[in-house]
Amino acid sequence: MIREGVVPIRGFLLHLTHYDPRWYANKSREKPIDLNLALEIVDAIAQVGFNLLIIDCADGVRYKSHPELSRRYSVTMTSLRRIVMRAQVNDIEVVPKLNFSQSRYYKHNHWFRPYNKLFDNNEYWRIAFDLIDELIHTCRPPRFFHIGMDEDHDRTTSQYVKAILTLRYRLKKRGLRTLIWNDSPHRGFASVHARKSMAAEKMIPKDIVQIVWDYRKVPPAHIHRLVNQGFEVWGAPGWDPVQAFKWKQAILKYGGKGLIMTRWIACRRSNRSKMLDLIGAAGPFYCSKYINTGLL
Numbered sequence: 001m002i003r004e005g006v007v008p009i010r011g012f013l014l015h016l017t018h019y020d021p022r023w024y025a026n027k028s029r030e031k032p033i034d035l036n037l038a039l040e041i042v043d044a045i046a047q048v049g050f051n052l053l054i055i056d057c058a059d060g061v062r063y064k065s066h067p068e069l070s071r072r073y074s075v076t077m078t079s080l081r082r083i084v085m086r087a088q089v090n091d092i093e094v095v096p097k098l099n100f101s102q103s104r105y106y107k108h109n110h111w112f113r114p115y116n117k118l119f120d121n122n123e124y125w126r127i128a129f130d131l132i133d134e135l136i137h138t139c140r141p142p143r144f145f146h147i148g149m150d151e152d153h154d155r156t157t158s159q160y161v162k163a164i165l166t167l168r169y170r171l172k173k174r175g176l177r178t179l180i181w182n183d184s185p186h187r188g189f190a191s192v193h194a195r196k197s198m199a200a201e202k203m204i205p206k207d208i209v210q211i212v213w214d215y216r217k218v219p220p221a222h223i224h225r226l227v228n229q230g231f232e233v234w235g236a237p238g239w240d241p242v243q244a245f246k247w248k249q250a251i252l253k254y255g256g257k258g259l260i261m262t263r264w265i266a267c268r269r270s271n272r273s274k275m276l277d278l279i280g281a282a283g284p285f286y287c288s289k290y291i292n293t294g295l296l
Contacts, residue, residue, distance in 0.1 A: 007251055009234055009258025010287045011052035011095070012045045012279070014038060015267055016060025016080070017073060017111070019099070023264070024107045030073045033060065033267040037275070039086045041267070044279045046090035049287030053087045054095045054146055054179075054260065055080070057135055058111035065130040069112070077138050084139050095179065096135040099148025100128065100163060106151045120155075120163055129170060136174060144209065145171050150181035150193065157199045164204050172207075181236075182210040182226070185219035206230040211260060215243065220250045227255040234258030239278055244285035259286045 016033050017023075023030075042053065061080050062070045087094050101108040102119065109116045118124035132145065147167045152160050168178040183193035184201075201210075210231045212222055215238030226233045233256040237247035248259060263278055265271050 005252045007248060007257070007259050007286070009052055009260075010050045011054055011234070011258060011260040012041075012050050013054045013056060013097075013260055013262045014041060014083070015056040015264070016075065017058050017071075017266075018056055018264060019058060019107050019109070019111050020264070021105065021107060023266075024110060027071075030071075030266070031268060032073045032075050033079075034269050034272075035075070035079050035082065037269060037272055038083050038267050040272075041275060041279070042083060042086045042090060042092065044276055045283065046087075046092055048279055048283030050092065050261075050283065052093045052095060052258075052260075053083075054097050055083065055139065056097045056099075058098065061135075063131050063134050065134055066127060069131075077134070081138050088140075093142060093144075094139050095141055095144045095146055096132075096139045097146035097148065097179075098128075098131065098135070099150070100167065101149050101152040102155050102163075103151055103153035105153055108148055108151060120159065120166075125166060125170075128167075132171075133174075136176070141176060143177055144179050145174075145176045146179040146211075147171075148181060150183055150213070151190070152193065152196060155196075157196050160196050161200050161203045164200060164208070168205060168208055178208045179211060179234075180208055182212045182222070184222045184226075185212060185214040185217075201226065201229060201231070207232075209234060209258075211236050211258075213238075213262070215240070218243070218246045218250050220254060223250055223256055224254045232257050234260055236260045236262050239263045239282060241282040241285045244282050248285060261286055 059069050059071050062074045084094050099108040115127050171178050183197040186194045210226050211234045213236035235247045235251050237244045
């Protein structure tokens with residue numbers, strides 16, 4: 001046993017739905033979330049020690065302002081509110097998430113179809129903030145809103161920065177700080193995203209929280225660089241307990257403030273054991289002061 005500090009932000013990402021190439025290929029067969037399982041997950045993360053819940057909403061919820069975005073798997077705002085209330089009862093802070101990345105390959109913004117084709121014009125942002133305001137009303141986030149922005153293929157760097165600034169400015173007017181994925185550790189095919197993230201760092205305000213994600217390794221140089229630049233930095237290690245432990249060491253060493261557990265699978269009954277077992281196995285590596293390092 002070794003003594004570790006406690007990371008202040010210990011978060012879990014829950015999907016009402018999600019958009020990436022694999023998930024998108026199965027959209028025609030997607031079913032609504034299992035609400036009872038979602039509530040069970042909230043209780044489980046509270047028991048382990050998580051204190052923040054990011055809810056990936058996309059088109060997994062029905063918006064009163066834009067019912068045309070409803071899909072066969074969308075749930076009501078009342079269902080979303082039940083998840084929020086369960087988190088609040090457990091003293092867990094809620095953060096709504098919508099991803100505004102533009103990529104015909106990764107499809108992160110295809111939940112917004114057909115409006116994703118408007119490509120950042122005034123109508124695009126007007127409709128986007130209709131939805132954001134509905135989520136703010138339902139989720140009552142006290143501090144943060146997550147705007148995604150990972151793996152943005154289709155914007156130029158200047159367009160990418162402008163989109164972040166637009167979202168950040170309007171969220172700040174609503175009293176919320178912006179959370180954003182940071183792609184800077186990635187290489188190879190994803191190096192275009194890394195370059196875009198690192199270029200944006202020089203042009204965006206320091207009150208935007210950078211969530212650095214890497215599920216295969218720990219990128220201490222990137223954590224250190226962002227902290228030195230004045231950003232608040234959180235890490236997203238993925239779902240492996242050993243990876244989470246190594247990330248936690250780096251976050252504490254270099255002055256990061258958070259860790260977010262991500263598992264990119266649907267909240268449905270067939271995944272119940274997989275999700276709850278993950279929280280039980282990896283959760284202590286995010287949340288506990290004392291960690292058995294036998295896995296290492």
